[in-house]
Amino acid sequence: MNMVQIRNVVKKYNGKAVVDHLNLAIEEGEIFGLLGPNGAGKSTTIHMLTGLLPISGGDISVDGISVKHNPLEVKRRIGLVPQDLAIYEQMSARDNIVFFAKLYGLRGKALEAGVDEALELVGLSDRRKDKPASFSGGMKRRLNIACAIAHRPRLIIMDEPTVGIDPHSRNHILESVKQLNEAGSTIIYTSHYMEEVEAISTKVGIMNQGRLIACGTQHQLKEDIGQDDKLTVTISLSPDSEVDAAIGELLEHPRIKQASLQENALQILLPSADGSLQDILFILSKHRILVQSFEREEPNLETLFMSLTGRQLRD
């Protein structure tokens, strides 16, 4: 079942479409990474999805409910972690979470349990009584997340939650995302950091200039673009004739597309290095070529984005 269905959605500012006939379905249980450079339309899409911005054309449904026709029901199902911090500096961490959880209708024991759980998840239980004015940037971001999840939403949307924070908080946030997903929430995570999206997403959508230019699992995206794994095999000094013979034999292998010698390293291109490493080692040892090191580079989302748009994800 689809948790989110975006159908032909358009958002125009001054006659110009910043989200341009966007179609996207996100299944229940996914961690969906929405990737795109600054200005691609990620935040605008999220704001329409959460009912914060009116939609110029098309419709969005969440959990089968139309955002246009029933925005309050949709809001109840969503926890939004906004890009800009939305916390009160003069209230304790706990009171901040209580405030937002009450807005979502939590009361009594459910409120207590939800708030404790949220504090625990973001690693701020021991700072519950402190005011965020004394927190680091990363801790504030974590509190920002806690405020959006105490009501245990079915869909959690995080808009660039790791911008400008320390590595410790960043890792903590990425771990929290996985835990929230394991506990049953569908997650949408926007970022222009490719590494983060690669690390946690079960599916990835790439936006550029208001349009979805690629969507699928990382494996599918890699297949779509038809990129190859690149193996760099550094070898000991060996007779030219043996190296030439080994290269000839490597090129006869059904999966190997390219093999050449550069300096003292063989560069081998193949669709996926998995399953062929043994064959490569066997061919080299047959020609008495000693391997010093192996390095494998996989295609990544950055190279995919570049090949689709000719631009870099990060400006």
Ligand SMILES: Nc1ncnc2c1ncn2[C@@H]1O[C@H](COP(=O)(O)OP(=O)(O)OP(=O)(O)O)[C@@H](O)[C@H]1O
């Ligand atoms: N209120 C507005 N009025 C006019 N143009 C706007 C408005 N809000 C956003 N835009 C434009 O819409 C485009 C998409 O912006 P959006 O914030 O959705 O991008 P984004 O992908 O979230 O980028 P970022 O990573 O910088 O947040 C940008 O060109 C932006 O300038």
